[in-house]
Amino acid sequence: MRIDVVSLFPEFIAQCAAFGVTGRAIERGLLTLEGWNPRDHAEGNYRRVDDRPFGGGPGMVMLIDPLRACLREVRAADPRPARVVYMSPQGAPLTQRKARELAASDRLVLLCGRYEGVDERLLRAEVDEELSIGDYVLSGGELAAAVVVDTVARLQDGALNDAESAVQDSFEDGLLDCPHYTRPVAHALGDVPGVLLSGNHAEIARWRRMQQLGRTWSRRPDLIDERALSPADRKLLDA
């Protein structure tokens, strides 16, 4: 998969390539990540990329032409059709389901805004969808793009050392993950639940499922659709 990020601060995105799972996905040839700066396509001595908004009001708006020329170059860098996503607080929420959908694309282009955002005409002409990482406003789209890169990178086949771990993560089956413990068994902060030491796989699976259901019920009841619960889950939830 290839992800191109269009940003006034492409160095920010380069950092994503340096660490952890994203770094490993790139090293393993599962992901190509590249940053592009619209300022490289801006004209004049000042290489302007923004201007004041028509109608007045505070802030600046990103100009159409540098972004358009930049996107043209980005598209030309790879023959595969690109899905262009504008990172925006007004976009559809990024969920695990959405991340899986994005991770299945061959090519993503993430467009990062700054200031008051991007001229609406550019968005209408060039952007396939808008995506938000939450109901709050960041100063720029770079952090949001980094979130998308991370979540999509770890979903590439072979990016995680144990593919099972992604399947067990929160949201994958609609519930939050269960709690995890490691050595030592006994500690001043508490003991590891006995069932996890029992070696009884059926009991361990049952306990974990109960924990998932209980946690989701208490922390994120909005995720639980009672009508969709299996009879077995319903029993565990009532237990």
Ligand code: SAM
């Ligand atoms: N005036 C815009 C609005 O209220 O919708 C916010 C502009 S914000 C200061 C600058 C840029 O940050 C946006 O163009 C967008 O790219 C990015 N951004 C801010 N919040 C975001 C969020 N929650 N999710 C994704 N991108 C966000």
